[in-house]
Amino acid sequence: MHEMALAEELLKISDEAAASAGAEEVLRVRVGVGWLLQVERQSLAFYLEALRRDYPRLEHAVFELDEEAVRVRCRVCGEETEQAGWGFACGACGDRDVEVVAGDRLEVRDMEVRTDDV
Amino acid sequence: MCETQGEGHQHRHLEVHRHAMEANDQVAARLRRGFAARGILVLNLISAPGSGKTALLERTLEQLRPLRVSVLVGDVETERDAERLRRCGVPVAQIVTAGTCHLEAGMVESHLAEVDQRELDVLIVENVGNLVCPSGFDLGEDLKVVLVSTTEGEDKPLKYPAIFHRAELALVTKADLAPHLDFDREELLRNIQAVHPGMEVLEVSAKTGLGLDLWLDWIRAKVEEKQSLHV
Ligand SMILES: Nc1nc2c(ncn2[C@@H]2O[C@H](COP(=O)(O)OP(=O)(O)O)[C@@H](O)[C@H]2O)c(=O)[nH]1
Ligand SMILES: [Mg+2]
Ligand SMILES: [Zn+2]
Numbered sequence: 001m002h003e004m005a006l007a008e009e010l011l012k013i014s015d016e017a018a019a020s021a022g023a024e025e026v027l028r029v030r031v032g033v034g035w036l037l038q039v040e041r042q043s044l045a046f047y048l049e050a051l052r053r054d055y056p057r058l059e060h061a062v063f064e065l066d067e068e069a070v071r072v073r074c075r076v077c078g079e080e081t082e083q084a085g086w087g088f089a090c091g092a093c094g095d096r097d098v099e100v101v102a103g104d105r106l107e108v109r110d111m112e113v114r115t116d117d118v
Numbered sequence: 119m120c121e122t123q124g125e126g127h128q129h130r131h132l133e134v135h136r137h138a139m140e141a142n143d144q145v146a147a148r149l150r151r152g153f154a155a156r157g158i159l160v161l162n163l164i165s166a167p168g169s170g171k172t173a174l175l176e177r178t179l180e181q182l183r184p185l186r187v188s189v190l191v192g193d194v195e196t197e198r199d200a201e202r203l204r205r206c207g208v209p210v211a212q213i214v215t216a217g218t219c220h221l222e223a224g225m226v227e228s229h230l231a232e233v234d235q236r237e238l239d240v241l242i243v244e245n246v247g248n249l250v251c252p253s254g255f256d257l258g259e260d261l262k263v264v265l266v267s268t269t270e271g272e273d274k275p276l277k278y279p280a281i282f283h284r285a286e287l288a289l290v291t292k293a294d295l296a297p298h299l300d301f302d303r304e305e306l307l308r309n310i311q312a313v314h315p316g317m318e319v320l321e322v323s324a325k326t327g328l329g330l331d332l333w334l335d336w337i338r339a340k341v342e343e344k345q346s347l348h349v
Contacts, residue, residue, distance in 0.1 A: 009138040
C-alpha cells in the first residue's frame with residue numbers, strides 16, 4: 001500500500017473531526033490498521049510524523065496504530081470467524097464461500113481532544 | 119461522550135470511524151454507477167512493471183471486435199504505452215501520474231471524457247506497474263485481473279498476496295519463455311491457490327499467441343454477463 005497517501009488521508013480525517021468538534025488540540029488518535037491491507041506500520045508512522053506539520057492541531061497527537069485481524073462471514077453457515085492467514089475459509093464449517101467483514105480497512109476509530117472552555 | 123474537567127479546558131472523546139480510502143471510494147462508487155447505467159464492463163489490469171500488460175493488449179484488442187473497447191493506461195511518465203495501443207485502432211487515453219505509483223478513481227474520472235462512453239462495451243484500465251499500491255484503490259471496475267510473468271518467480275503470490283486475493287483472474291504471461299527458465303509451473307499455481315482458493319488462472323503468451331483465445335473468451339463472457347444485467 002501507499003503509506004504516504006494513506007497517512008495524508010488519516011491526518012485530514014483526524015483534523016476535520018477535531019475541527020468540527022471545536023477542538024483546539026488533538027491528544028491521541030486510535031487508528032485501526034486492517035491486516036488485509038498489508039500496510040507497513042513503521043512506514044505509516046514515519047509519514048504521519050513527517051506530514052503532520054501541516055496540521056497544527058495534530059502537532060502533539062499520539063497515533064496508536066492497532067492491527068485489526070481479518071474476520072469473515074460464512075455464506076454457508078453464517079458464522080463469523082477470525083482468519084490467521086491467506087486463503088480465507090470459514091473457521092466453523094470450512095467453506096471457502098466467505099465475505100470479509102473486518103480487517104480490510106485503515107480507519108480513524110476515535111480520538112481524545114482538548115477543547116477550551118467557553 | 120466522556121468529558122473531564124481541566125484548567126480552563128476539557129478533554130473529550132470523539133468517535134470518528136472514518137476510513138482512509140473513503141474519498142477515493144466515493145468517486146469509485148460514482149464511476150461504478152455510471153458504468154452500470156451504460157452496461158460497460160470495466161477491467162483493472164494490475165502487475166509488476168514489465169509483466170506484459172501492454173503487449174497482451176496489443177495482441178488482443180483488435181480481436182475483440184465487434185465489441186467496442188477503449189483503454190485507459192496509467193504510467194508514471196511518458197505516453198509510450200498509449201501510442202503503442204492506439205495502433206490497434208481503439209480509443210486510448212494515457213494517464214500520466216507524475217510520480218504516483220497507482221491509479222486513483224479521480225484520475226480515471228478526469229480522463230473518461232477522452233474515451234466515448236456512449237459507444238463502449240468494455241473499458242480496460244492498464245494500471246501503473248506495481249503489485250502493491252494499486253491493489254487497494256477501487257477504480258469503479260467490475261473485476262481486477264492480476265498478471266504475473268513466468269520470469270518473475272513462483273513466490274510472487276506469497277509476496278504480494280493482497281492483489282492475488284482481490285483479483286478475479288490471474289494471467290500467467292510470457293508462457294513461451296517457460297521452457298527456457300527454471301520455471302516451476304506447479305509451484306506458482308499452488309501458491310496462487312494458497313492465497314486465493316479457486317482462483318481462475320489462464321496461461322498466455324503475447325509472443326506466440328498461446329492461450330489468447332481463452333483470455334478473449336473470458337472477456338466476452340464477462341461482457342455478456344454485464345450486459346444481461348443492463349436492461
Ligand atoms: N517472450 C515474451 N516477451 C514478452 C511477452 N509479453 C511481453 N513481453 C516483453 O516484456 C517486456 C515488457 O512488456 P510490456 O507489455 O511493456 O509490459 P507492461 O509494463 O506490463 O506493460 C517487453 O519487452 C515485451 O516485449 C511474451 O508473451 N513473451
Ligand atoms: Mg505497459
Ligand atoms: Zn461456515
